[in-house]
Every structure is written in C-alpha cells, then in structure tokens.
Amino acid sequence: MDSREEKELVKKAQADPEAFGRLYDEYYPKIFGYVLRRTASLEMTQDVVAETFLKALKNLPRFKWIGLFKNNSSFGAWLYRIAANEIVNFWRQKKPSLPLDDVREPESGGNLLEEISLAQEKLERHQDFLAVQREIQSLPEKYQAVLTLRFFEEKQIKEIAEILDKNEGTVKSLLHRGLKRLRDRLPPAEH
C-alpha cells in the first residue's frame, strides 16, 4: 500500500468500515509483533492491540496527516505511538475501554485457545530473545521503547523519533544510554 492509497483509506475509514478493515489488515501484524516483542506476554499483547486499534478507530477524525508525521509511514507511526502509550497504560493498570472479553472469548468452533497455547510454546523457544527482553523490560520505560523499536522492530532513528514524538538527537542519546545500561546487565551470550 503506497502513501497516497493509505491517505485515502484513512480519510474513508472515518465512515467506511471496509476502509478501516484494510488498514487493520495492513497494520495488525506489525502492531501485534511490536507489542509482543515489547511485553513478551501474549495475554497483554491481545489486550493492548485491541485497545490500540479501538483508540485509532475512535480518534480517526482527529488524525492529522500533515504536521505530526511527514514521512510515508505516518499512519503506521501513529499506530505505533498509540500502542506504546497503551503498553504504559497497561502497566499502570488502566482499565481498558473495550470489553476485552468479547475479543478473548473463543467463538463456537473457533480455535483461539489452542492458537494461544501453540503461540506460547513458540514464544518460549526463543530463549535468547526472552533473556534480552527481560533485561530491557527492567530498564526505565524511555529506554525500553527506544531499544525495542531500534533492534526488535528495526526502525530507523528518524522513524523512532516520529513514533515517540522526540527529536532525533534525543533518540540517539536515549539509545546510547539504554545500550550502556543493558550492557551492564546482560550476561555474556552462550555460543
């Protein structure tokens, strides 16, 4: 999906569910992956992702294409920002606005429980990732956000600056200090 097409979809999505559905299909895997790699919790990821898209849907009329984000991934950057905020909200135990049981509850004939069980097994096989992720999660939130976006989501400094609404110099500084703190905590890798 190119920038122009995405811009049209965002505009149409204010009234057209199909347009929002297409944006959702495009960004769900990215946002789900980001939240999971940030939290390492499937349960929390489901809640945060649901809340992220609900807030995006509700706030679509207030989304400004020009001004806040200027590159081609502006809508995506907006979603990442909502997700990052929702992660912090979740950790602060803020009540979700969406009845999440609706989303979690398995449908008749559905395979959500089995799906979660398999996904949990798959996640636990990434022991090296989980060890690093645990240490990142023990850092202050500002370092977690920068390190995760940079190394797990492979975002460029400019993109991280847009998502976190900080200037590039601040992001570089946070990245440098975050790496320094992480280096002191991480045990040597096993080869």
Add this chain to the structure above:
Amino acid sequence: MREEDLIQRLNKIERPEIELPAQRQKLRRVLLRQYDRPPSFGLAWPVLPVALALAVFLVWVFQPSVFPRTDVALAKEIALQDARVRSLIDRGAIIKETELADNKGYLLVQLAESRPAAAEGSVFFSIREQGSPSSLGPTPAVFLVEVDFRGKKVSDLKEVPNPLSSFSPAEEEVIKAISQQSDVVKKEVPFEAEIKEIQPIHSQLKLVKKGSRVEVKPEKEAVIIYKQDNKEWQGKINLGSSRVEKIEFLGEGDQ
C-alpha cells in the same frame, strides 16, 4: 562487553514472529461493529459538567437583565410596591388596563371616586338634567404608570388628561351616518325625528400598543339627541366601533 558487541548481538537475535489469526479475525469483527453503534459523546463528556455549570452561572447572573420576567402579573406586583400607586389604590383607584412593550409594563389606573355619581349608570340622565354635556361633572382622574422590569420599579407616573374635545364637521358626518344606518335607531326613533344636537362625552381611555410604544388614546364617544315635535330620544355612539351602543326615549319636553 563493548557497545559494538551488544549491538551485534541484538541485531542477530532471532525474534519471535507470532500471530494469532483467530484473535485477529475476532478483533476485526469487534472493531467494525463499532461503526454500527450510535456516535458517542467522546470528548463532550469531560466538558459537559463545565458547560452546564457555566450555563447555570450565566442564567443566574444575567437573568434579571437579559431574560427579565415581563408579564402582566409582575407589572402589577411592581406597581403596587410604589408608594404613589399604593396611595391611589387606597383612595379607591382601580387598574383598568395593562400593556407590555420593550421590557416595560404600562398600567392605566383610574380613580373610581372621581366619577360623578349621576354618570355612573348612564350619561343620558346628566345631559337631560344638566342640559349640557360640558357640565357632566368632574372627569375621572386617570393615571398612566410605567413599570421598568429591569429596574423592578415604577419609572414614571403621570396623570392623563382626558379633554372633552369637540367634533370636527367630518366627524359629525360620520356620527350621522352611523346613526342613519343603525337598526336600533330605526326601530326606536321615528323616521321623522331630526337630530337636534351632537355632543362629545367623556371618553374611556384605552392603552394602545404601537410597536415598542404604548400610548393612551381616548375612545371617542358622542351623545346624539333626536327630536320629533316635543319628544326626545338620546343615543350613545362609539366612533371607534362605529356602533350605536344605546338608545333611550327621554320623554316629552317643553315646546
């Protein structure tokens, strides 16, 4: 560990690529169902209590000046609190009429005691006895009271003159025409009877609203005397309504 080594390690890490397709589909349906819901107040809710408080405050502050209660009952209530009006009422005056215009109330207050006893029931008696309408007795004193709703006070009180005006020739022609066309006159007064005289009488004063102003206007009335031989009839004609209001046989007079 050097920073470069850490960066290298982080870049090499195998990241979990996990998806929950069933959850993804379910969330999609839940989200798209939101389009069918009625629009919520959104940001209006936090603003609502403030807006309500502001509205109540504004009404409380400006109610007397911006949205004054302007009704007849309030006009009378305010007028009766004025010492001058109270004095008139104590002397037997009555509030004859009330009008409202431009945030003001107008009351026509008439002193009943000044009305001549003989004229109370009929003007005819006076004319016949006195012989001249100009000696009908003292004119009932009438006062116009102006009430200011904003200030909640009587802003003006003045006596309204009610002169006994004479009729112009044109008005006399109108009176004659009313008389000739009246069925009551045709029935009570012989066709041969002539109009002996036309005289004005003390008129009833009326409040007349003109746009944002209220004026006091007399309702012109005339007494008309018919005569045939030595018999006389007397009629009362209202020029405002163009009607003969009453006709009465006065009896036989001197030749």
